[in-house]
Amino acid sequence: xxxxxxxxxxxxRTTLIIDPPRRGCDDVFLTQxxxxxxxxxxxxxxxxxxxxxxxxxxxxxxxxxxxVSACGADVSARMNREDTxxxxxxxxxxx
Numbered sequence: 001x002x003x004x005x006x007x008x009x010x011x012x013r014t015t016l017i018i019d020p021p022r023r024g025c026d027d028v029f030l031t032q033x034x035x036x037x038x039x040x041x042x043x044x045x046x047x048x049x050x051x052x053x054x055x056x057x058x059x060x061x062x063x064x065x066x067x068v069s070a071c072g073a074d075v076s077a078r079m080n081r082e083d084t085x086x087x088x089x090x091x092x093x094x095x
Contacts, residue, residue: 014038024050034061041065048072 016038018025024047025033033041041058045051059065 009036009038011037012039015040015042017042017044019044020050020054022047022050025054030054030057030061033058037062 014036016033016036018033018041020029024045043051043055055067059067
């Protein structure tokens with residue numbers, strides 16, 4: 001079996017969509033995200049507290065990112081919770 005090829009992601013043309021579990025992203029994942037430096041990150045979360053924590057960590061790790069928008073959405077009528085989405089933290093303010 002041939003060895004898998006490494007896929008190259010040009011950061012300036014990459015959008016990363018995150019939908020982590022309620023506990024949020026772990027440090028290993030956030031470190032990889034900061035190393036990749038995608039142009040845009042969309043963060044969907046069912047826990048606004050871990051979302052805020054993770055976005056704060058990303059913003060501290062990469063100051064060129066900014067939160068562009070955030071909103072809540074009731075995506076499950078049977079559950080007493082609201083999910084949130086954030087177009088960012090991370091749209092690069094410079095290419």
